[in-house]
Amino acid sequence: MRRLLGGVTLAGLVAGLVMGFGIAPREATQGNVQRIMYLHVPSVWVAYLAFGVVLVASVVYLIRRSDAADQLAHASAEVGVLFTGLTIATGSIWGKPTWGTWWTWDARLTSVSILFVMYLGYLLLRGMIEDRERGARFAAVLGIVAAFNVPLVHFSVYWWRTLHQPPSLMKPGPGTMPAIIIAALLVNFAAFTLLYAYFVTRRARVLGLEAEAEA
Amino acid sequence: MVWKDLLVERRSKETLNALFFFSLLLLFVFQFALGPDRERLAGTLPGLLWLGFILSGLLGLGRTFVVERENDCWEGLLLAPGDKAAIYVGKLAGNLLLMLVVETILLALFGFFFNLDLASVLPALAVVIVLGTVALAAVGTLFAAMTAQVRARELLFPVLLLPVEAPVLLATVKATEAVLLGETLGSVAHWLKLLAAADVVYVAVGVLTFDFVLEA
Secondary structure, three states, X not given: OHHHHHHHHHHHHHXXXXXXXXXXXXXXXXXXXXXXXXXXXXXXXXXXXXXXXXXXXXXXHHHHOXXXXXXXXXXXXXXXXXXXXXXXHHHHHHHHHHHOOOOOOOHHHHHHHHHHHHHHHHHHHHHHOOOHHHHHHHHHHHHHHHHHHHHHHHHHHHHHHHOOOOOOOOOOOHHHOOHHHHHHHHHHHHHHHHHHHHHHHHHHHHHHHHHHHHO | OHHHHHHHHHHHHXXXXXXXXXXXXXXXXXXXXHOOOHHHHHHHHHHHHHHHHHHHHHHHHHOOOHHHHHOOOHHHHHHOOOOHHHHHHHHHHHHHHHHHHHHHHHHHHHHHHOOOOOHHHHHHHHHHHHHHHHHHHHHHHHHHHHHOOOOOHHHHHHHHHHHHOHHHHHXXXXXXXXXXXXXXXXXXXXXXXXXXXXXXXXXXXXXXXXXXXXXX
């Protein structure tokens, strides 16, 4: 089952790369730089998905006290932080030639980086508590606080930046994108989602085995 | 509950003195770090003010459960009859009071050192400060209970609290900036709503999850 998931994920990623870097046309104004979107946008999606899963798994853990929910939350947070990091990195690489700078306090950059440090703190908390049960409880509480904070972060950062400057220009509305680009993007979305599922199941299993070995 | 409150206040005498001195030192540090140029300092004032609030808040809030831990009363907290949420609310009220006192002092010091005319903007400023402080204290109290029994808690507490408070900091600094420029509260209504929403969310999550933090 896990093998199968891994195989399908790999196939999806390869297909996504071929679609994004081979078949999809070169974007007229930005050139090849635009192709990083095929990695960047699915990464953000996976990051948000992962943090959503952390919230659900945390609530389930607090109610049911099932170790599986705790391991799922832990694994999902790790993968989420990874993909948030990927989002920031790919965004930076895209921003250098397009905006002429690696970093700017643009609304979306800011909110993603706040998410990044928030869940990095979550992982830090997990690492610092030796008692497994207590660590799981505290992490679940933090996972819930952090998730409820996401909309607050979003709005505050949005108002913070965009009251004084127009929204970023590079938002490609779906209407203006050719079908082939949308198709390439969708393939990558699917592939990244599978990759997320693969990572999380593997990681949760390792965490489960670690817990077993310790017990 | 009320008894808890009183306990916190009685203790806060020692915390309060230290925090008062700390905020005075903060002002000195800000001045030394940025130079005596009034013009430049004025531009950064809202940020400095909230930096001061947050730094003293980190110290004050981080000590929320120190008394219980040092005096081995932690079990007493756990075994206390009734709803654990009451303990949270009590601690929160105590923290809120402590922080507001420190913030008042800090504000007066800012007014004195930076030659601000605070009287005219005080009511509006008070609204912003109270809304922001509730948000700070609500999460701070919850996290303080979590980190109280963890090693390296002095380190972990700010590391957890600061990212979560990022939206609150953005909102309060922006609102304070507008208020200090003499604008009405209406012009920053969206920030106040955000702060109010943060207050409600944080306190609600705190009340609902505190039970799990204080489990044996």
